[in-house]
Amino acid sequence: MSSKMIHRHDKGAIFIHWFNAFCWIFLTLTGLGLISNEHINPVGAWWPNLMRTIFGSGETLLTFHIYVGLTWAAVILVYILIRFRDSLGFLKEVFTLSPARDAAWMIKKNVQLTLGNNALKKMGMTTDIPPQGFYNAGQKVFAQLTVLAGLIMVITGIIMYISTIILNNPTPVAWSRTIHYLMAGIAFAGLLVHIYMAAISRDERPAFKSMFSGLVPEDYAKHHHELWYEEVKNKP
């Protein structure tokens, strides 16, 4: 085993990831607390009651939800403006798919993780997994989802917020509420997989550590992100 470490994330990227993660989780928990109709709240009535007890009232809970959401969006915007090239690079990386390779990766990796290599063989597939770039296909799909869902939630959130001040028309507010709720639900499903893969799966432990140190071992880079490794292996 080689012990050489390779640079993967810089301090700015690490900061914005954890800031984003903290705000996203806070907004999900407080957002769930705002749904007082227990028939549409996936966790039932106890969670809104608990949140209202912690925050003192439904109004305070909503105020925290709105201002953390606005602060989150403002910090992300400032980050994008300050690090415009890096942010564009990130978007280019996650929105560039190689359909054949990424689809094969998705199918094979999921079968391998859930049913094992024997199942792959029984299905007539080889056990080699197509090489991946800086992010694998699963990470790219998750990142695309969070970028799009985040953008839509900011827009619908702002519509709901300003509706309390200037808008008298209930239609855009009703649509915004439904879309905001749907996006949060879809992103939450992706987030469960992301947290499992990033923090619990042993296979991805080096990536988890790299979200603190910025570095990954050479073997991990070669095995999990071979195309990226080939690009950076000779860089100082």
Ligand code: HEM
């Ligand atoms: C406890 C919570 C979380 C943990 C442990 C975690 C962990 C990680 C790790 C280890 C990576 C780096 C993967 C790599 O270098 O290959 C990563 C990347 C990323 N994280 Fe998180 N994360 C968490 C929460 C979140 C949240 C809440 C979001 C936003 C909704 C988020 C969005 C992303 C995105 C977009 C990336 C880049 C693409 C990807 O690797 O999927 N993360 N995360």
